[in-house]
Amino acid sequence: MEFNVSSAELLKGLMDVAKAIPTKTVLPILDNFLFDVKGGLLTITASDQELTLRTSINVENEEDGSIAVPSHQMIDLIKALPDQPISIKTTSDSSFECIWNNGNSSLPYYLSEDYPNISDSCDSAQHITFPAQALINGISSTVYATADDEMRPAMNGIFFDLDTDKSTLVASDSHKLICYTDSELKSPEKTSFILHKKPALILKSIIGKDVETVDLSFDESSAVFTFAGTTLICRLIVGRYPKYRDVIPQNNTNVLKIDRVQLLNTVKRVAVCANKASNHIKFELSEGQLEITAQDLSFAIAAYEKIPCEYHGDTLSVGFKSSFLIEILSNMTCESIMMKFADARRAVLIVPSEEEAESEKLCGIIMPIMVS
Helix, strand or coil, X not given: CEEEEEHHHHHHHHHHHHHHCCCCCCCHHHHEEEEEEECCEEEEEEEXXXXXXXXXXXXXXXXXXXXXXXXXXXXXXXXXXXXXXEEEEECXXXXXEEEECCEEEEEECEEHHHCCCCCCXXXXXXXXXXXXXXXXXXXXXXXXXXXXXXXXXXXXXXXXXXXXXXXXXXXXXXXXXXXEEECCCCCCXXXXXXXXXXXXXXXXXXXXXXXXXXXXXXXXXXXXXXXXXXXXXXXXXXXXXXXXHHHCCCCCCEEEEEEHHXXXXXXXXXXXXXXXXXXXXXXXXXXXXXXXXXEEXXXXXXXXXXXXXXXXXXXXXXXXXXXXXXXXXXXXXXXXXXXXECCCCCCEEEEECHHHCCXXXXXXXXXXXXXX
């Protein structure tokens, strides 16, 4: 195998797939990148067998071939080079050479036959094309709400509830539930799957703003995302997602309407004085005003702020975990929101105000907590 390539192009390709290199593995071969050169194209693969990343870059190749190269050494070497043409070629049955302007290095390689054969196609797959930015917006708006629950693995990913006119991405950790609905995310037929948070986060990080569309094919157990010369192959979470629509409150009659950014900034300020372990804050709601308080008795600190608002309903004292509330408010885009309460103990619905209900794609549910 022998080819010439820009060091900057090679580094980008390596970094795009490096997120699939496992931190621990029982298969030492997976600590390597698989290089496959054919017809002027270098395909780089990395995998932990649950998730595989594959990307292709143009090269000038003198000889086709396929080898597995040590991932960490390869990245460290190419990172240390200024952008310049480099040449990579095998020099023996077990080593290859990387040659740059005024130097070279010799590194070991391993047989490509030892690398697992990972297919980038799904059996009896369904196929969908998504606008890239709509997909990333949906993932970004929900992935933080996924759980880490060994007993209920379905909660550890984003539920894609796909339909012909619009689709909803859902995530929940039982303390909060987030729904992101977008008419740009459509499916030829009603279907669904659960994407684990790891591939979701990787998609979020590697799909660039210049990518227009993402092609998706999936079956009951795996999914393949393809975009801009890169492919992500992952196993899906197999299981039944809870009926999330059943837990969305329908008749919460106590309604707070308030500027979203004002509420967000107030919560951030007051939460500075909340107990660092619990992050608890308290809402005191009465006609026309909201008081937010926090205290940490261990350090004798406290904070209080009163905000004018539109509130109609019973006088309520409701506790929240401030970090959950901050996450939900930060990911919404509308100017004003409504928080709908049944009482101090039941789930609170956070939705855009009536004037912005058509444009806002996100709604949230947060469970209150008991505070003294």
